[in-house]
Amino acid sequence: MEEISDKKKAILEATLELVGEYGFHGTPMSLIAKESGVAAGTIYHYFSGKEELLNELYLYIKQKLVHYVDSKIQDELSYKEKFIRLWIDLHEFYSTHPSILFFFEQYVNSPYNKERSPHHFQGKFFQFLQSGIEEGQLKPVKPEILLALFIGAVMASSKIRVFGSISFSDEDLNQAVEMLWSTMALAKK
Template sequence: MKNIKEFSEKEIAIYEGALELVAKYGFHGTSMSLLTKEAKVSTGTVYHYFSSKDDLMKKMYCYYRSKVEAHVSSHLQGEKEYKQRFYSRWMTLYLYYTQHPKVLQFFEQFINSPYNQERSPHHFTGAYFTFLKEGVDKKYLKPAKPEIYEAMYMGSVIMASKINVFGSILLDEGDRELLINKLWYGMADV
């Protein structure tokens, strides 16, 4: 996967256009002809970067996943203590998803679609898995499979984001702190 800065303006326009269309029409309703209009690029340009709609959706998932991970990492500069990084990662991801609900919606659709064919237990390789594995390995977290912690950690941030974005409940700062504290004390080896 390319570094976020290595994408051309046209590739980014295609990803952003596809994100809008998937949010509005879902995967099946997002056609290449609609995409060319939304992204303001030619059909040839789309097929220059992507061999098919399937290829686009898979690369789009990688693009937005990298973008989210880069965003979260940029907000952790200088934080050394594991507990602080635990809290900051959660909050930064929560704020990203609530400020970019179409990305959250796309991820949810993608993960639960045939596009997501990587269902092997060995696919846990992202920044959050690595971070939680570090917590287990360095004994900041209670002994457990990092996959279990990733389900707890990511499940809580995704559900909290969905409640805030798509539900009728606004989680204020106190609610978020309570959630993160419960998560930390359930997982931490204190």
């Protein structure tokens, strides 16, 4: 990951937590300055305004997530084992980093997101799904469809866990990902 200054990182991390708690509009720059422990002027040294701060925060946590996913793809596992491991690892990541989960959901659906292209449609994970199609492991559909199913299931189960409305055991998670695999995998004849 790209090295950033401690102050800039403190600003980004404080913004992430505050947006998770108060939303975009309920998080003024003054509160970000207070929570990050920097002067308000320091924020404007790094960012021209709130829009640029939120856009850079998106890129910052997207890079964290990409790094996390890349570190979890283990070449020695079978494709199915990688698929299951990635799903469980992403569920764990979002469940233990709810501020990232909430930020992504808010950002992707906000006017700040000029790109309008979900952050998952690139990188090693997207390539992982494409290779599954090419290798005959996954159904021959657009990889974006598989990605939507995969990520949708991860995020929904993570939100359920974070909100505490239903607790999932390891067995429950394994059943969920096995069902997802059955839906997405190419049936072997």
